[in-house]
Amino acid sequence: MSADTSQDRISLHPHTHRVRVWHGDTLLADSTRAVELREQGYPPRQYLPESDVQMAQLLRSTTVTHCPFKGDATYYRTDDHPDVAWQYAEPLADMAAIAGRLAFDDSVVTVQVDAG
Incomplete structure (x- = not known):
């Protein structure tokens, strides 16, 4: 049996649908990029360019985690x-497309993806 790899577990899908992230009435992010x-076993996550996120509304947490695939x-x-959000500044090579992008915990904030 071969070792599980990121290609087996994770797929990346760039799109141009408008994605907005709300924390209550505060717009945290607005992106079409x-x-x-x-990822198997997890809900789909939208990774947004840092330039499309209102970084002034977020504070760096002390939490750091490691994913063997990302x-x-x-x-x-x-x-x-x-x-409420996380970022892979230097992800593993297979995940380079999410470098510097932020994903949000949709159990805390509202992540709205417009239909295309």
Whole structure:
């Protein structure tokens, strides 16, 4: 049996659908340059360019995690929610398309993807 690789578990799907991320009434992100990451066992996640995120609304968290398929992630928080977003600044080679992009925890914020 071969070892599981990121290609077996994860697929990346760039698209131009408008993606907006809301924290209550505050717009945290607005992008038409998302990459949807689909990973077995997890809901699809929209990775948005940092330039499309209102970084002034986020604070760096102390949380750091490691994924054997994506690499090391750093996290961001809001004043009232820890770890609302994460980012792979230098992901593993297979995941280069998500480098520097942020994904959001849709159990805390509203991630709206417009139909295309």
